[in-house]
Amino acid sequence: MDTNCIRIALGTILLILPCLPFLSIAEVIYPPLELFSISCGSSTNFTLDGRNWIGDNNSKLLSESQGSVAAPPNTPTTIQGPYTYARLSHSKFTYSFSLKAGPKFVRLFFYSVSYQSFDRTKACFSVTAGPYTLLRDFDASLNADADDDPGQPDILFREYCINLEDGQKQLNITFIPSKTSQNPDSYAFINGIEIVSLPPFLYYTNPDDDITGWPQPVGLNTNPFPIENNYAMETKYRLRVGDQQIPALNDTGMLRSWDVDSKYVTTQSVLSLDIATGIKLRFTKKTPNYTAPDTVYRSVRNMGSNGTFNMGFNLTWQLPIDSGFNYLLRLHFCQLDPNISRPGDQSFFIYVQDQLVEDWADIIGWSDKQKGVPVVKQYVVLIPGNEQETLNLSLKMHPNPHSLAKDAQINAIELFKINDPTGNLAGPNPDSHPKTSEFPLPNSNKKSKGSTRTLIAAGAGAVSGVVMLSLIVAFFLIKRKKNVAVDEGSNKKGGTSRGDGSSSLPTNICRKFSIAEIRAATNNFDELFVVGLGGFGNVYKGYIDDGSTRVAIKRLKADSRQGAQEFMNEIEMLSQLRYLHLVSLVGYCYESNEMILVYDFMDRGSLREHLYDTDKPSLSWKQRLQICIGVGRGLHYLHTGTKDVIIHRDVKSANILLDEKWVAKVSDFGLSRIGPTGISRTHVNTQVKGSIGYLDPEYYKRDRLTVKSDVYSFGVVLLEVLSGRQPLLHWEEKQRMSLVKWAKHCYEKGILSEIVDPELKGQIVPQCLHKFGEVALSCLLEDGTQRPSMKDIVGMLELVLQLQEGDVNGVMESGGDYEYGDDVFSSSHNSVHVSDYSKSTGLSTTRDGDRSYGSNDFVLIPDDVFSEIKDPNGR
Incomplete structure (x- = not known):
């Protein structure tokens, strides 16, 4: 240890006094004041x-x-x-x-x-x-x-x-x-x-530090994520590389225990203990000597000396965590290898949740070309979900092919859960009977620790796989009996997409692919083919039918705990649906423990990718309106255009895809539910699921799901489209943190223009802006029964587009009915009079029994009690 270390007492006191002397075998670097x-x-x-x-x-x-x-x-x-x-x-x-x-x-x-x-x-x-x-x-x-x-x-x-x-x-x-x-x-x-x-800035961010040293977010958002003083955190993992735990007594004064990481490593690796004891560690202002005990930085896990072989796999950890929270991930490094002396000698990629966070991780480069200098890199990652199920956070490292040494290494990992906007840190209880995972981690049969659920043991995994296979076989047999057939032939004609946004598939058949076909379509799941990432897993661009047809291939993560149910639900829902504004399911694959869904390929990606945290060109206001109208039509079709009412339950900008002609298509039906049946039933009692930031507060608080829950989520999307920002930003001032709250405040004050995306400045006609805000906020009313139907919303958005184009007079003077021009089911539903929205002076009732809103009587709920964080990625 550093000769300047102070050997002191760690005694407990009841009054705020210096610690009493007590002989300790540890060299205490930081003496706690309390x-x-x-x-x-x-x-x-x-x-x-x-x-x-x-x-x-x-x-x-x-x-x-x-x-x-x-x-x-x-x-x-x-x-x-x-x-x-x-x-x-x-x-x-x-x-x-x-x-x-x-x-x-x-x-x-x-x-x-x-x-x-x-x-x-x-x-x-x-x-x-x-x-x-x-x-x-x-x-x-x-x-x-x-x-x-x-x-x-x-x-x-x-x-x-x-x-x-x-x-x-x-x-x-x-x-x-x-x-x-x-x-x-x-x-x-x-x-x-x-x-x-604790030291004031060990885990909390020093506002005076260079912003480049602040924790970096994982994902599309590039703004640093400071750990501010008003955050609370729970320690989920403090893992050192080594063969035994470092007890609290041997910490640097704060009585932290450092567990070993071996139970969470899911790939082969090499352990090096007590290395380079003759080299003195050089701590810095950024990494003070109380950051971790010396023994942490003298024990290293790496991939081994076979550089060529190392290029064929990742060094991987899987850490069970609760969904629905942000996490602070701290990675500890120290270069003591005598063969590494210059920047570039060893560099590697770092992936968190399969997203690249470092493409040139170079410990010598980070430490000013000096050996023995500990370095800590920090990242903040959002684990989407609102149900707080237990998932795995993955950390992967892979050698950079341009590095001299084809290797990656690390000394320690710390992971902290950050409280949600309500101040909550609590996770779920484990199941009363330990569950086995349907998808065991590779080379791992370890169970999670603390509040996390039990992971699979090897024998239980085999049984679970058989049970799951049986359930899926039974599911498809039942669907056959209901005449919703799943095509068992992988090469039947008529079972492919034409690739232009439409599909030649019959409405109740989807195609079964073999895993060999999927691997061929994606070049064996080549990372270069990845075009998207969500809670469900990676999305790959693929080519089927001898390369003649482009498709999107969504592959379930091996550590997903909810995927089997969502996988079956998506097939059940989408195999029956064919509509211009719904993404088309081409087929599925269930083989070798793989669950894969194949869709028509959407050239333009998701709506979210065109609104914020993106390098893509900004959408014009007219494009945004047309996309909103398309989404509204898709949701209206789900609510009223099928035999059963379908509630999507996860409407968000990441689940709205755009084809090459900018036609909007609602996607991701893994959480969808059949709505209430019978005249007397108004809702479905069900466990709350969806994406935080978009959830209907009425559904969230009362577990009552209705079509108006989709309306609320769509209202959030409308505000995203208008503002070009996420539903919730932690680093914004309190009033602007929640997009819904901010929009309501601005609307009430008559300053709605303040939330408008700067890219849209000067594009929006004032009357159009007012009407669009009215439509969006009517979707966000606290009482779901007071929200308009999707049919009404589409009509209002059409009016907004007419106002923008200055062509509203002809429409209003004609008094004609508004028709859903390309809706295949419009003839069976009552049309909506545009004049109802422009001339009404009070609440009126449509022929569907839904209430619509006049422009002069819109009422806002003054205080939105529901405040949440964003869920940036589609599942």
Whole structure:
């Protein structure tokens, strides 16, 4: 260690005082100014691993403890720590800590067993710390049963980073039992709480630093993503390369534990331990000496010395995480290889979620051509989804072919979950019975840790694959009986797209491809053929039928946990649908554990790619209006033009594709549902699914799905089209963070022009802008029954286009009905009078029973209670 290191005490205190001296085997580089280690429910104090644990019975930390009790576990543990007693209560209780401003680690320790009359399975509760929700309806026994550490049975540990702003002098940590009719006797408990102060800019971004050093977003957005002081984070992984854990006592002063990474590595690799001990590490201002222990930077994982062989695979980690959150990924590097001395000697690609984040990762280049200089690279990645299912975050490295050494290496990985806009950090409970994954990770049969669900074991994977295959076979047999046939021949005539946006497929047949055909079409899934990426997986441009037909091939990720259901749902839905403004399904492939969907190829990509975070030319206002009208027609067809009402449930700009003629087509039907049936039914009760930032708040809060949920999502898309920005931007000021809130505010103030995309300045006729804003915001009304139907919306958008073109008078004077010019089903529906939208002075009822809106009586909900983050990619 650095000779300037200070060897100090790490004792726990109850008042804000310097740490008491205590002999430690670790060289402490950063002495925490505040350190609380509380043994909850205990009356005794003890010292362990550099911590002085204080029993909460000897303190005044319990500021609210209605009826809480202290009790020993019915099954004592031999594991040392704050587990000999617990604080338990059927009512909420609070610990209050007097603290100084600045970042803190907040650590929670649980021993999930029964205590006296408190049954283990009844422990279900939430935990808040200040404005943040750390755990919500946390089922301790389920989480303990899902944990995979045999050395610590029933022990659970959670770690969070929370920053106290100036003026905040107290942090309240509250435990709240989750009372339900199924569990009226639920209780909350805690065995230990620890709070440790941190250096101010170890994990939080220093605003005075060069912006190039800020965390970089993964994906299309190129704006740096600073970790601001108002964020809270949960530590998901702190992994070092090596053969054993680095315990808290051997950290740099903050009592962090560094686990080994081996259980998450899914490809072959080589481990090098305690390398170059004669080279002194050179820490810098960007990477101070408290960033990680020296041993972290002296142990390296790489691909091995066979450079030619290394070019054939990626060095890969798979980290189970919760969907619907942003994550801060910190990668630690230090070059100590004696054969690497100059920039370019070793460089490699880094992929996060299969997206390239570094095309010339060069540790020597990063460290000013010096060896032994630790470097930390930071990225922020959004894991889409709103259901908070457990997915995998992938980290992959691959040698740069222009590098002298064909290798990639790393020393450590840290991953933090960032709170959502509501302050929530809580993830889902594991399933009551551990699930097996239908798609095991390659070369891995390990289970996830902590709050993540159990991953597959090798034997269970084989059984799961057979079961899944049986389910899919049964699914297609049932569909045959319903005369929705799936063509088993892979080369039947008439089963291909003509490639011009239309299809020669019959309306109820799609084609089955073999995996050999798919591999041939994509050059064996060549990354050069990738044209898109979503939660479902990569989308490839492919060529079928001897290269005569271009198609889009969407390949399910091997680690997707929801793909089988969505895969079948997409085939079921799209095999029955053929309409100009819906993307056409050409066929599917299910073979060798691959689930693949094949569509008509859309030359222009997604609407999102033409609105923001793009190098593509901006769309004109007229193009945007025509696209919106096409999308509206597609949704109207789904709602009223088929035998059953179909609710898309994931309308967003990333799921709107554009063909070579700029014709808009609604895509991605994996989440679609058949709507309510019967005259008396108005909604479908179903679990909330969709994309955060586009979800209907009524559906989100009440689990009631209607066609008006699609209308709400379409309203968000309309605002995207007008503003050229995402639904939610974390780095914007509070009023502008939510696009919906900002648009409502501007509309009410009569300054809607402030949200207009700068690329559109001067293009929009004022009357057209006002009417377009009225249409968009009518879609976003809080009460779904007050939103217009898609039929009405299309009519209003047609009027907006006429206003833009200055040709509205002829239409209004004619008094003629508006006709859906290319709708194959328009003859069976009542038409809409354009004059209803321009002359109405109040709410009127259409012949469909839906309410439409006059231009003079539009009412806005003053406060949108639903605030979310964006989901940038299609699934």
